Structures are given as structure tokens and as C-alpha cells.
Amino acid sequence: MKKILLPLLGLSMWFASGTVSAQKAGAGIGWTADNGDGTFTNPLQWGDWPDPDVIRVGDWFYMVSTSMHYVPGCPILRSKDLVNWEMAGYAVDRYNEDPRYDMKGGTLYLNGSWAATIRHHNGLFYVGFCTPYGWGTEKGHFSICTAKDVKGPWTRTIFPEFLYDPGLFFDDDGKVYVVHGQGTLYLTELAPDALSVKGKAVKIWQGGIERPQGSSAPNDKYGMEGSHVYKINGYYYIANAAGGTEGWQVCLRSKSITGPYESKIIYQDESSYPNNGLHQGGMVQLKNGDWWFIIMQDRGPIGRVPHLLPVKWVDGWPILGDNGKGFVTGKKPDVGRTYTVMAPAASDEFNTTPLGLQWQWNHNPDNSKWSLTSRKGYMRMQASYAGALKEARNTLTQRVQGPSSEGSVEMDITGLKEGDVAGLGIFQDPYAFIGVKKEAGHTVLVMINDGKTIDSIAGISQTKIWLSAAVTDKGFTASFSYSLDGKKFIPFGDQLKMGLGYPWTANRFALFNFNTLAGNEGGYADFNWFHFTGGRQ
Helix, strand or coil, X not given: CEXXXXXXXXXXXXXXXXXXXXXXXXXXXXXXCECCCCEEECCCCCCCCCCCEEEEECCEEEEECCCECEECEEEEEEECCCCCEEEXXXXXXXXXXXXXXXXXXXXXXXXXXXXXXXXXXXXXXXXXXXXXXXXXXXXXXXXXXXXXXXXXXXXXXXXXXXXXXXXXXXXXXXXXXXXXXXXXXXXXXXXXXXXXXXXXXXXXXXXXXXXXXXXXXXXXXXXXXEEEEXXXXXXXXXXXXXXXXXXXXXXXXXXXXXXCCEEEEEECCCCCCCCCCEEEEEEEECCCCCEEEEEEEECHHHCEEEEEEEEEEECCEEEECECCECCCEEECCCCCCCCCCCCCCCCECCCCCXXXXXXXXXXXXXXXXXXXXXXXXXXXXXXXXXXXXXXXXXXXXXXXXXXXXXXXXXXXXXXXXXXXXXXXXXXXXXCXXXXXXXXXXXXXXXXXXXXXXXXXXXCCCCCEEEEEEEEXXXXXXXXXXXXXXXXXXXXXXXXXXXXXXXXXXXXXXXXXXXXXXXXXXXXEEEXXXXXXXXXXX
């Protein structure tokens, strides 16, 4: 329903294993795992950091995650204590191998980077990942990125081979391997520099893992994936996920890299987020000899969140958590000192360059059409033609967070041209947004839900408007509001029922400006800031 704007209008609790824990969440950083008393509460981040792998280099721990079609890709975090994390960099600047990453001739949602693996060897960081087939491409491939510093620059090598869910491993005899596959696991030897395949794939495991007692997974057997490889006390260990969303963690071990391997379930528990198990991740050793494991858990449209579990060695097997079951709150890893409570940045005043590491673009950006310097203190987004938000270039995103979070922006709309649509959204499939549209000479406030206009207000005459989007894991909904003075926010439109139409990729806050009239590009929107608040239901 379209309205005319009147002049006066301007005027978790988290339940886990029987434990209830009130978690801290504040403006700017959101969820924090550190309780400030020498203990921590899982998850490490209540946001989308899927398929984690972790290493230690000196006093620093580094964790890499999957990011699919978002650019830059392969986000890398760093920490001094495994509990408090900050962004360190990205292994991939952009994807140049297909014009559809530029949204030319189509899109490549769900491509890009899957199941990243990270290692450090002879002074170099290595990040490997696979790009799948079947999501708009006929062939998948494997990539290795190398850098002396996680901040970059990184050099990417694309392999013609497809190595699914790769686990990179540097053996102590100088050989380099990747363990990969789904269901059937393979071992592929790489060249000594890890930048090409040296030998043919060797099958090292075939067959499913029987569903363990206590699992709610629907099938009797599941194949393994998400392999990560370690050599400890003469044994080769391969950590694998099985069971999907309801999943569990499996470990293989052998005295020989080629097997034969024996298997053991090292963790199975769904109590921290009922019917959602912990599965897929990597382990790391502290300087004092202790081992810890970072492992993910599906939490629906808010994402796959990382948990930190202690490792106890029992009969030569790494058993996670409390004897293979849940671990919610416990002592922080013993790294010899206490570090500042922190979490990856979220809010942004757009006062500095380069762009903050919390941001990723939907597909490759057109760098000629966004700027942090055209107007000091603002993110200027110049519109390109698109029929709808899913095809719009330069959509700038960052993760929503649980159990609830809110993002708000101040947007200057002076520079909008006819056909421009600019605003703040919750992006996935379906998506929804609140924004301003230039239409038939009018400036119209709109709320769009899954491509449909739910509500609109015509006649906005001011140059600034404030927009807000709030999400919660209670029913996985998002709601929207606006303000004409930056103080009083008015609910607008209806609620988005957040979904996962793009599988395994969580919902995100999104800033955008696109133009629906071909040949009428050039208008711009100026975003003064993005403010994040966590913990608000």
C-alpha cells in the first residue's frame, strides 16, 4: 500500500546441555565467547564462520573459513588465546576465472571457495580450497594460495584437478599431500612447492560410518568429508565430518599415510542446539603441549558457528569435549597469559581506508563504482544497472549474528537518480530490504520482501534517512524500521522469514545501490556509517 508522507511524520539466553548462560553482546562487536573470569562459553562467534581450520605459528593462532561467492574470499582470523579473535586478512582478492563472478552473463552463487585448509611451512602460509561443480559450472577445481604474511599479498594457483574438501599436509619427509573426497577419501601427492599435482590419487578409505547412538540424523550410514591431516607420535590422523547438520566428528589413524586406516567417532552431541551436531573442523597444539579442536555447528539461517573443544588423548585417540560429548563453558586454553576480550569488528564509520575487513562483496565488485574517498567519512556507492538485488553489483555485506543483532545506517540520498534503489537489507534467498527508490520524479521509501513491494511511502523531501534491520534466531525472522531524525525508529513493512535458498551460506546485512533503468547509471548513495548492535531480541 502506498502512502503519502505527512509533515509531522518526521516527528539470549542460550540453552546448552542443561546450562543456561547469559552471554555478553555489545555495540560494535556483538557476541563474545570470553566470560572475563578465565572461562569461555561456546560458540566462539555466533555467526557464519563455516568449515574452520586452524594452525599455530609462534604465539599466534590462525583460523580460515569458507566464504563461497563473497569477495574477498577465504577469510582468515587470528588470536593469541583461541577464544578472542580478530580479522587478519583474506587469501583471495577476487575471482578472475569466469566473467560471471563479475555478474556478466549470469551469476555464480555458491561457487568461489569451499572448505578451506590452512598450513604454514618454511616461512609461507598456504591456504587451499575447492570450487565445486554443479552450481552453474561443469567442472570443479582446486586452488592453493601462498603468502609470507596473512595480510597479503597472496598468490593464487588454480589446479585443473578437483580435490573436494581438501586437507593440506606437509609430511616430515618433505612430501606434500592433500586428503580429499566425500564418502570415498583419496590421497593426492603434490609437488614439493605444493603448487601442482605430482601423482595420481590413491584411494585410502571407502564406505560409510554408522550413525552413532544418540544422533538424530535420518540415515543409517554417512560418508565422511572435511578432512584435515596430522602426524602425531608416529600416527597419521585424519579428522573428518559425517552426518551433515546432525553430524559428528570421526577420526582415522594409521602408521602409514596410505593406510589401512582404522576409525573412531571422537565427538557426537546435539544438546547445545538441539538436533544440530558439531562436525567438521581442525585441531591445534598449544606451546604447553595441550591440544584443542575448533569445530562448527549449523544454526540455520544465521550460519555455521565455530566451537572450541578441549582434546583429551585416550588410547592414542583425540577425544573431544567431555569424553566425546558436549562442552559449553570451561577454562580457557592455557597460553601463559590473559588477553583482551575482543571479537571481529562489525560497526564501521567509513572514516579510513582500505575498507574494513568485516565487509565482503556479493561477487566481484566494480571498483570504479564505490569509494571511501570521494566524500570523506562516507561509503559512496554508485549505481549499476540490475533488475533486482540478486543481480546487483557492489552489494556490500557482513554477517548477521545470533542470538539477535541489529544493523543500522545513515544514508544521504541527495545523489540518487531516476531508477536508483538504495538501502539496507538482509540478504539471502529469500531477501528483504528497506530503502529509497527514485521513481517518476518522486523519492519513495519502500520495503521489499522476496521481490515484492510490501509497503511504500511517497514524498520524502529530506536528504538523509536512517534505516535499520534486526534479526533473531527465535523463528529466524528479520524486521525493518526507518527514522527521519535518527532518533525515533518506526517499524515498516513485514517480517522476513529468513531462509537458506543459497545452501550453506548464512543471511547477511547488505548495503546497496542499483538502478533499474538501463542506461541511467551514475546516481549514488552516501552511507555515513553502519552501526552494529548485538544481543537485542
